[in-house]
Structure formats: structure tokens, C-alpha cells
Amino acid sequence: MYEKREMTFRVFRFNAQSDYLPAYKRYDLTVSKEEVMLDVLNRIKWEQDPTLSYRRSCRHGICGSCGIKVNGRAIVACKENVWQLAELYGEEMVIEPQDTRLAYKDLIIDKSRFWESYRAVTPWLEGPVEEKPQKEHLIEPNYAEQIDEADHCIQCGSCFYSCPAAAVNEAYLGPAALALAYRFSTDVRDKSHANRLRAVNEPGSGIWDCVKCVECSETCPKGVEPLSKIFALHNQTFEAGVHKRNVATRHAVVFKRSIEKHGPLDEAENVRYSEGSLGALRHMREAFAMLRRGKLPLPGRVHKSHNHSEVKTLIQSASKNKF
Amino acid sequence: MGTPVHKFDVVIVGAGLAGCAAAKTAQEAGLKTVVLTKLHPLRSHSGAAQGGINAALSESDTASHEFDTVKGSDYLGDQDAIELMTREAPQTIRWLEHMGAVFSRNDDGTIAQRPFGGQSHPRACYAKDRTGLTCLQTIYEQAHRAGVQFLDEWYVGDLLYDKSSDQAYGVVAYSLKETEFAIFNAKAVMFATGGYARAFGINSNAHANTGDGLSILARHGLPLEDMEFVQFHPTGLAGSGILISEAARGEGGHLYNSENERFMEKYAPSKMELAPRDVVSRAIEKEILEGRGVGPNKDSVWLDLTHLPEEIIETRLPELRDLAITFLGRDMAKERILIRATAHYSMGGIPTDIDGRVRSGAERKVSGLYAAGECACVSIHGANRLGANSLLEAIFFGRRAGEAIVQDIGQLELREAIGTESDRLSGEVSALLRNNGPDTVHAIRTDLQQSMTRNAGVFRTRASLLEQKAYLATLRDRFSQMRVGDKSKLYNTDLQEALELGHMLDFSAFIVEGALAREESRGAHYREDFPERNDERFLQHTFGTMDPSGKIALEYTPVTLGRHTPQARTY
Numbered sequence A: 001m002y003e004k005r006e007m008t009f010r011v012f013r014f015n016a017q018s019d020y021l022p023a024y025k026r027y028d029l030t031v032s033k034e035e036v037m038l039d040v041l042n043r044i045k046w047e048q049d050p051t052l053s054y055r056r057s058c059r060h061g062i063c064g065s066c067g068i069k070v071n072g073r074a075i076v077a078c079k080e081n082v083w084q085l086a087e088l089y090g091e092e093m094v095i096e097p098q099d100t101r102l103a104y105k106d107l108i109i110d111k112s113r114f115w116e117s118y119r120a121v122t123p124w125l126e127g128p129v130e131e132k133p134q135k136e137h138l139i140e141p142n143y144a145e146q147i148d149e150a151d152h153c154i155q156c157g158s159c160f161y162s163c164p165a166a167a168v169n170e171a172y173l174g175p176a177a178l179a180l181a182y183r184f185s186t187d188v189r190d191k192s193h194a195n196r197l198r199a200v201n202e203p204g205s206g207i208w209d210c211v212k213c214v215e216c217s218e219t220c221p222k223g224v225e226p227l228s229k230i231f232a233l234h235n236q237t238f239e240a241g242v243h244k245r246n247v248a249t250r251h252a253v254v255f256k257r258s259i260e261k262h263g264p265l266d267e268a269e270n271v272r273y274s275e276g277s278l279g280a281l282r283h284m285r286e287a288f289a290m291l292r293r294g295k296l297p298l299p300g301r302v303h304k305s306h307n308h309s310e311v312k313t314l315i316q317s318a319s320k321n322k323f
Numbered sequence B: 001m002g003t004p005v006h007k008f009d010v011v012i013v014g015a016g017l018a019g020c021a022a023a024k025t026a027q028e029a030g031l032k033t034v035v036l037t038k039l040h041p042l043r044s045h046s047g048a049a050q051g052g053i054n055a056a057l058s059e060s061d062t063a064s065h066e067f068d069t070v071k072g073s074d075y076l077g078d079q080d081a082i083e084l085m086t087r088e089a090p091q092t093i094r095w096l097e098h099m100g101a102v103f104s105r106n107d108d109g110t111i112a113q114r115p116f117g118g119q120s121h122p123r124a125c126y127a128k129d130r131t132g133l134t135c136l137q138t139i140y141e142q143a144h145r146a147g148v149q150f151l152d153e154w155y156v157g158d159l160l161y162d163k164s165s166d167q168a169y170g171v172v173a174y175s176l177k178e179t180e181f182a183i184f185n186a187k188a189v190m191f192a193t194g195g196y197a198r199a200f201g202i203n204s205n206a207h208a209n210t211g212d213g214l215s216i217l218a219r220h221g222l223p224l225e226d227m228e229f230v231q232f233h234p235t236g237l238a239g240s241g242i243l244i245s246e247a248a249r250g251e252g253g254h255l256y257n258s259e260n261e262r263f264m265e266k267y268a269p270s271k272m273e274l275a276p277r278d279v280v281s282r283a284i285e286k287e288i289l290e291g292r293g294v295g296p297n298k299d300s301v302w303l304d305l306t307h308l309p310e311e312i313i314e315t316r317l318p319e320l321r322d323l324a325i326t327f328l329g330r331d332m333a334k335e336r337i338l339i340r341a342t343a344h345y346s347m348g349g350i351p352t353d354i355d356g357r358v359r360s361g362a363e364r365k366v367s368g369l370y371a372a373g374e375c376a377c378v379s380i381h382g383a384n385r386l387g388a389n390s391l392l393e394a395i396f397f398g399r400r401a402g403e404a405i406v407q408d409i410g411q412l413e414l415r416e417a418i419g420t421e422s423d424r425l426s427g428e429v430s431a432l433l434r435n436n437g438p439d440t441v442h443a444i445r446t447d448l449q450q451s452m453t454r455n456a457g458v459f460r461t462r463a464s465l466l467e468q469k470a471y472l473a474t475l476r477d478r479f480s481q482m483r484v485g486d487k488s489k490l491y492n493t494d495l496q497e498a499l500e501l502g503h504m505l506d507f508s509a510f511i512v513e514g515a516l517a518r519e520e521s522r523g524a525h526y527r528e529d530f531p532e533r534n535d536e537r538f539l540q541h542t543f544g545t546m547d548p549s550g551k552i553a554l555e556y557t558p559v560t561l562g563r564h565t566p567q568a569r570t571y
């Protein structure tokens, strides 16, 4: 318990009222094994530089205030042990706000777009509320479980500020809001499933604009797995018959075809089929980012899965909807 | 240029369970309602509650919920309020369920319940171990749906109150973003600012729980009730104090000392680990004081869950498991974890009647002023809160305060505020920004917290409390010269921490004075020099008031008794 380690943190500093450009300021700290990233921020503020500003409250990963980025990765500062981060990044780390372009002061950013997305998905249970109910709704555990952790979201924004689709498409609702839409569209008590599904089905803002990079599910500290909720919403729109034939649904069709054909996704072909070759050019920025991370095989170089025949059978048995 | 004055029917400070429940009720009745909060509503501390929320869902259990609460309070709870809340608890929970709360379920689809400390039946409804989160989301969602206006990241620092007519008519606040002041002028004002356990060194509370609301009122000479009663939760993680919920003991966790003794056998042989919090906390601290502590500093004990199937831990306590891994590097499914008593819940607070109307004395009420939730003292919890009763209290009395506002609003007149009434708060802010003494906010706050834990914590004596009283005076001197390092106007979080520290210093004085005068031991208040409860002298509520020099005067008012006459409280 007494082990300590010398570490260096380069912290993004900026005051939108007085600074023209941000600066990265260096702080050296001795960090013990139990400390989390929020302890580092607190100690910089309390022991070295009281002007450092960041949001925080609960200090144990439940209020969602303290989202930041460390070496480019979105984390919730009070949930991330510093030594464990050092395993990945070594003893020098860069601390930044979730989106440097939105910084007001240091690590505090303007989250208005994030909250607008939240508000856009009718974030409440629709239906009459009995004021003095004598009985609860009877919901068997397996129905209750369908919400599948979507209600565990703490609105930290880690997913949203890591999402490549949200970064290039201002209209896109983003993973947290879509997971929330799923939370309600899957709740057997909600009276507005069809409206919700129509809303998330809109091209441009809805579920079809996700590029399925898995970033959101990987970064979520609460196991919400937004991408799995987006997939589930795809299915729900088909089941409810609210899907339209558009770029988006074409994407779903090709998605299925690609898996049937190869096993893995042919992302490049998907985009070309869905949006046409010209449309596909709009996505070059995302494509390059995905290439860099090894998430996008070069066109025409998609490998077949080992158990490709099994995948095919799976698809046939899982396809409830006619494309 | 005068400070802008915004007019509303109702202004509510705080967007936790209590504030949101009241706001929803007022807005739905057609009142123009605004909620000011220093955090985004969904970041309020209510979301951190893990274990559960009580309700006697089976009719036959209602009477024993009432009795358990009275007994748990060590007979200092007001029985009219307790009777009311426990009777209406089931419909309150079902109301939440109808609004969307995602409770865990039994196989037949009904809401599941688990056992909790100090309770004769399993009656804590829960949502895995994130009960508060689902309650907060739900009530905020529905308040939002009703059209309540929420202004987040606004810091409320003063009350508009006219002493001669005993009337409240608004608050003064500033935006954390740009340090811009504004007056919120209203017919009805409500405080729902949460707890004050942040005044202690080892505590389970969020950074935001600095009890601002209490001292905002106290600085106007309004009373605070039973402030000496602060609950120490037995199971905080060693070091950080972060809470391992009672659910860990509810599901079957055991406590061991360095001699591998299940020491609760000595202190509460029948209830063992499920005895009420004060009993278990004292047992833990006693073991540590007598040298049977464990861990590198011998200042903790073991909490053992390793005998439970891993599946139970994974399905019912996943959040707790995660916490111990992050903050101690230990997996509770495989090894014991280190815990220690942690300051957790504030029983005392702003005195109210059973409708949330704030009292300005034993017999008087302030016109237009309401409070509910952890910042209020109804009193449900008396000397000691039963686990899982406070979420219920915040929702039930928050909603009730909303109803009282709707009822009263016809008789309340808007007393017009003028732009200069923000001077007190803006003066406080400029003084803090001007001072250039040697101390930082952090230095004084740390000294306050450590000394409160040492001298006014689980065990108290006359000597320790006198020492603390004198020490608070020196801290206040240092505070008057303290330097706020950040002089900017944009998200000046250093300034915010300074204001909060000022509030903590003020209400801590009430804790110490109340504890010093209460020469008995009752519930969470334990005087080593007066180890027995003394009903003859102290079956009474403490009412403290502060004069402008900071001196505190105490009075006592009777407890509302009912069908349960005080008996010895043994478990």
C-alpha cells in the first residue's frame, strides 16, 4: 500500500475568455497505487495550481461529471486507476477535455450538443402516470432484463465524444441518446414505441448513420454497450415496419449480404452500395481513421471467416425480417 | 447596472429527488417553476444511492416499518411524520414504478425486496445496486416532461428573507460559467440541497454535499435542528471512505477483526452484522481503537463476502464489486476487503413540519419557505436513520412540499425584490477574490475535515468537543484571510470551493454546539462521558440559531410521540 510512483501529466489549459490558444502545462506528481485519475486532478488543483478547472462530484463513477480524455482515450476520471493507465501509457500522460474544440476552461467543455441529443429522444416514459397507484405493473424478470443495462447510462459523454459519426455529422444523435431511445422503446410500460422508432429511423440523425466502429461500446464505463442497442433498434424498426427504403436500410441489406458472403464486414463496399460511389466520398475521413485502427480492411481484401458456413446458417435463422 | 431579477411562482434550489419531486408537482398544478442547481440534475447525489428504498409492499408489514423507524431513530423521530411516511410508502414506490423506475423484480413480476440493517422484514426495494440512479433518472425525466425549467450550474448563495414579516421571497445565485449574478424572485422558495457529511475527513459523500442550504438559512438567523446527529456508515472503503452499501451485509457479508473474530457477536448477538448502522460503526471503531484493526495502518476491519456464490455478487452487487476493485485493487468475490466507518448521512437540518413548511421557531413558520430531502429535518430519522429510508423521505416529502406549495400559493403574495439585494452575495464573492492571506481553500478544508472526524466523530467527549469549538474559531480566522488562487470569472471552481467551505465552517459549529450540550448518548450521537440515553433531559429536538457574530444559542423542543413509548434500544 505504500508503493509510490513518479509521474508526469501534461494538462490542457485554456480560458476561453482570456486565452487565444490553449497550452499544455506540465505537472509532476508522486502517485500511489490506490489513486484514480480524479485524485490526480484534485491534487494538481489543491497542491499545485488552484486555477485548474474540471467538473466532478460523486467521486465514484456514478454521477457522470468527470469525463475527460487521457492520451486521446475517453475515460471517467474517478473510475480509472492511475497505475492501471500507466500500464498502457507509461509514466507520462496527456490530459485533455473530451473535445478540445469545445473547451470553455481547461477540462470543462460546452456540452450543449450532447444534452440536445438527450432531449431529442423524448427522454421519459410515455403514458399515463397514476398518482396513487395501489399496484405496480407486473413485469417478469426476463422482460425487465430486456432493457439490458441501457438504464445504467450516467450521461458521462465518453461515447459521444469518441464517436466518429457524431464528430463529422452534426445532426447525428450519437450513441448515448440512441441507447436511451432503446431504453424506452424496450420498456413494456412505454406507450410510444412507434413514435420513438420513427424518430430514430430518420436518415441523418438516427440509427442508420452509425458506422458501427464499436468505439462507443469499448469506451463506455458502465457497460451500456450503445452499439448493441443501435443494432437492436435496427431490428425493432423492421419489426414495427417503420423503416423506409433509404440509404440507411440499404446499408442494412448490404450489411447482411456482406456477412453472408465473407463473414466479416466489407465496410468499404457497404458504404458504396448504400450511398453510391460519390456519397461514399463523404466518409473518407472516417474511413482513414478506421484504417489506421485496423478496423477497415482495404476494399476487395476482406477475409472470409473460418466458420463461414456457420455464419450463413446463423444469418438465415436469425433473419426475422424480409429485406 | 442592477442585478437582473427573474420572477417565478416557485423557485427550488436543488435537483435531487426532493427538488425534482416538488418541481414536478408544482409545475403540473400550473405554477411557473424553476429549479436551480449547482450540478446538472442527473449529477445530484441521489444518483449515488445503491442499496434500496423502503416500503412495506405487503399490508401486514406497515406497522413494523413504522416501528422499526421509530426504534431506529432512538425515539427522537417524530411519530406523526413516521406514521404518515411509512403508511404512504407503498404508493410512493408504485408511483415511481409507474413513472418508469427500473426496479428489480420477483419471478411473479412484482417488485423485489431485500433485507436491510435494523429492519424486521426484507422491505428495501432495489434496482440491482443502483437504486438511487433509477429513482433520480425517473423523477427528473418526469419533471422535465412536465415542463419544469432547470437551470444547471447555478450556485445559490443567499436567501431573500424579511425578518420582520418572517417571509421568504427568493434567492440570489450566480452562474458558475460566467460568475454572473441574478435574483430569482418568487412567491414560494424551496430548499432541497442535500446532505452535509462532507464536513468530515472520512466520508461517503459527493464533493457537492457541502450543506450550503443550511447555512444560507442560518445566516439569516433561522434555526437548524438536531445538527449533532450525523450517521457514520459502518462500511466505507479504507482510505477513501467511499461507500460499500449495506446491501453487502444484507446479502450476507461478515465482519472480522485481526483475531479473525466475527466481532459483532459481542455487540449485537441477535442481529449481528445487520444491527443498525450506529451500533455496527461503533463496534468497528472500538475494535480499531482497541488494537484489533487490520490493514497497513491497522485502521480498518475485514468485510468478507467470499462465502457467497460469485453469481450472487455478480447479479446483486456488481457495482460494489467494481468499487472495491477500483479503489482497493481487491475483488470481493475472491478476497476480503478493508472497510471502516465513514460519515454518511445528515439526520439534522432545516426544521420543517410534515408538509415541508420551514419553521422559524418551535411554534412559528416562515411564510413562503419550504424544505425537503436530506437538508431538511422533519424529523423522520431522529437520532439515527434506518438504511433505505432516506430515498423514500426525499421523494415522499419532496412531493408533499410541492403539494403544500400548490395549496399555499393563493395566499402567498410576491414581495418584489430589487436589484441591490444581491449585494450580500456579490460582496462575499469579491471579498474572497480580494483576500491574499497565506492559507488555501484546501488547507483549511482539510484541517476542518480531519478535526471534525477526530473530535466530533463516532466517539465524542466534552473535552474533544470543547477543543473542536475552539479550533473552529481559529479556522474561521484563517478563512477570513484565505486566498482564492483563481481570480478569473469563467468556471472559477476555486471560488466555488471557497464559498462552500464558508458554509461548512458555519454549519459545523452547529454540530459541535449541539453535541456538546447533549449530555447523553442517543442513536448516532455517542458521548463516551455520558454513555446512556437520558430521556428525562434529552427526549427533545435541538434548535440552534446563530447570531451575526457567529455565536450559537440552543433551545429544545418536544418530540412528537405516538403509540410507541420509548424503550431501551437493543438489537
Ligand SMILES: Cc1cc2nc3c(=O)[nH]c(=O)nc-3n(C[C@H](O)[C@H](O)[C@H](O)COP(=O)(O)OP(=O)(O)OC[C@H]3O[C@@H](n4cnc5c(N)ncnc54)[C@H](O)[C@@H]3O)c2cc1C
Pocket (backbone or CB within 6 Å): B013, B014, B015, B016, B017, B018, B019, B036, B037, B038, B039, B040, B041, B044, B045, B046, B047, B048, B049, B050, B051, B052, B053, B054, B131, B132, B154, B155, B156, B157, B192, B193, B194, B195, B204, B205, B206, B208, B212, B213, B243, B245, B344, B345, B372, B373, B374, B375, B387, B388, B389, B390, B391, B392, B394
Ligand atoms: C453513497 C451513498 C449511498 C446512499 N444509499 C442510500 C440507499 O441505498 N438508500 C437510501 O434510502 N438512501 C441512501 N443514501 C442517502 C440518499 O441518497 C440521500 O439522502 C438522498 O438522495 C438525498 O436527496 P436530496 O434530494 O435531498 O439531495 P441530493 O440528491 O443530494 O441533491 C442536492 C441538490 O442540491 C443542489 N445544490 C446543493 N447546494 C446548492 C447550491 N448552493 N446551489 C445550487 N444547487 C445546490 C445539488 O446540485 C443537487 O442537485 C445514500 C447516500 C450516499 C452518500
Ligand code: SF4
Pocket (backbone or CB within 6 Å): A159, A162, A163, A164, A165, A166, A174, A175, A209, A210, A211, A212, A213, A214, A215, A216, A217, A226, A227, A230
Ligand atoms: S458504433 Fe456507431 S454510435 Fe458507436 S461510436 Fe461508432 S459510429 Fe458512433
Ligand code: SF4
Pocket (backbone or CB within 6 Å): A152, A153, A154, A155, A156, A157, A158, A159, A160, A175, A176, A179, A219, A220, A221, A222, A223, A224, A225, A226
Ligand atoms: S452510454 Fe456509457 S459512455 Fe455513453 S454517456 Fe452513457 S455511460 Fe457514458
Ligand code: FES
Pocket (backbone or CB within 6 Å): A038, A055, A056, A057, A058, A059, A060, A061, A062, A063, A064, A065, A066, A067, A076, A077, A078, A079
Ligand atoms: S465524479 Fe462522478 S463520475 Fe466521476
